[in-house]
Amino acid sequence: MNGKGTYEWSNGNRYQGDFRDGLRHGQGTLFEADGLVYVGQWEKGLKHGEGKEFWQKGFAGNHDSQVVYEGQWKDGKKNGQGTLSNPDGATVKGLFKDNKLTDTLSFVQGTVNKASR
DSSP states (O other), X not given: OXXXXXXXXXXXXXXXXEEETTEEEEEEEEEOTTSEXXXXXXXXXXXXXXXXXXXXXXXXXXXXXXXXXXXXEETTEEEEEEEEXXXXXXXXXXXXXXXXXXXXXXXXXXXXOGGGO
């Protein structure tokens, strides 16, 4: 498959975007059945380039975190400069290698809304 399209797996995952030689390649969005979403660039079937990963509203209750990652990817992993953001406004900008934060460039502390406790 080449060009734009949609592919759905039997486990409920769905991809919408560009394909090349049957692989996700170019710009696209992956919706995972558990609520995880990736919007961004792909290369040879892997997250690669600029992208954003987050939990869909309504699904995050099943997970420990609603952290959003926005930044660079290489070979399916967070690699390069990126930002992690929490719903309370806390953000960490840093350098990532193989999905791990290796160097913090800046940190902004968030606030907790006391009315929501």
